Amino acid sequence: MTHNNPDLQKRHGSHDPSALRELFQVHYSGVCHTLFRLVQDKHLSQDLAQNVFIRVWEKRTDIQVHTSWGAYLNQMAIREGLAHLRKVKRIDVREEIPDRADPQTAEETLLHGDLNRHYQSALQTLPPQCRIVFQLSRQEGLTYPEIAREMGISSKTVENQMGKALRILREQLHDFLPE
Incomplete structure (x- = not known):
């Protein structure tokens, strides 16, 4: 069963x-x-x-x-x-988020908010398995073998999905990345 x-x-x-x-x-x-x-x-x-x-x-x-x-x-x-x-x-x-922020903090907050919106949007464009692998690795701190075990896939698949996720995110966030 x-x-x-x-x-x-x-x-x-x-x-x-x-x-x-x-x-x-x-x-x-x-x-x-x-x-x-x-x-x-x-x-x-x-x-x-x-x-x-x-x-x-x-x-x-x-x-x-x-x-x-x-x-x-x-x-x-x-x-x-x-x-x-x-x-x-x-x-x-x-x-x-503070109730009142000084102008420099407000500007940084807006820039950070814009980056975060683009990042979240880019995450949503990832294929489901790719997104889950990325989030488990980057947000939850799991290793590739731990992710493989949790998801029931091979470590090589995890590695491939991470590479794909990073490539897609790099492409979609290129305006925010240093050159």
């Missing part, structure tokens, strides 16, 4: 609650572990894991698992964790 099980996928897609229960029993701890590595909080990782399984149930008719349920759920967990971290980061940044 940990591999791509067509029967389980069929049962899940046909609104069979026992299929979700089976997925949950087998994969919940792995999803929690993946999320804990991202958010470093046991209770939060459990809450986010529940969100993953809720989303699996809500999108049951659209889901097509081509690898294994474990890899698919791991990918969903990574996305859920990164979405949470982005949300928290936005809140933290807003809390740190």
Whole structure:
């Protein structure tokens, strides 16, 4: 069942609650572990894991698992964790902005804001796997072998995806980079 099980996928897609229960029993701890590595909080990782399984149930008719349920759920967990971290980061940044800033700080803030907008926009243009690899490496500080293990891909694939991400980001942010 940990591999791509067509029967389980069929049962899940046909609104069979026992299929979700089976997925949950087998994969919940792995999803929690993946999320804990991202958010470093046991209770939060459990809450986010529940969100993953809720989303699996809500999108049951659209889901097509081509690898294994474990890899698919791991990918969903990574996305859920990164979405949470982005949300928290936005809140933290807003809390740190001073009410009044001197002109030099205001100018720097505008320039930084412009760069950040372009950076976020450039990140969104990356293919999904490429973006996740980049974020896990640069924002979460994971090594290539750790990313490979978390995503269920080879270290060479991680290396290739990072190269692709850096190339695309360099192209899209060339106006902001020193010459």
